[in-house]
Amino acid sequence: MPGFVSVAKLTDFRDGIVRVFPVDGLDVAVVTHEGQFYAFAGHCTHENYSFNYTRVRPNDVIICSSHFAYFALKTGAVLNGPTLEDLAVYAVRVENDDVQVSLDPRDRPFP
Ligand code: FES
Secondary structure (H helix, E strand, O other): OOOOEEEEEHHHOOOOEOEEEEEOOEEEEEEEEOOEEEEEEOEOOOOOOEOOOOEOEOOOEEEOOOOOOEEEOOOOOEEEOOOOOOOOEEEEEEEOOEEEEEOOHHHOOOO
């Protein structure tokens, strides 16, 4: 596991619009919202629908537009919908103009 890898430039993001990038063979969703970056699984845990270009909803909720599963942006927890499986969450940071993601759980900001 290589630690943090660059996925995009800061200028590639608009507030609240999720983008999905390949990282070490996984698709990872990255979004900036109200000054903070978040990274989580790039696909829904229900039937694998991509979160690319999903918009962060009020109260920091990610909604899968396929069958309307609701997830908490900050923790990946399922809030409602046809899945019981939370989204994996990953560490994300900004280094100069690079947005970087790490799949290593030791880099995550919370347990
Ligand atoms: S694929 Fe996301 S709710 Fe069904």
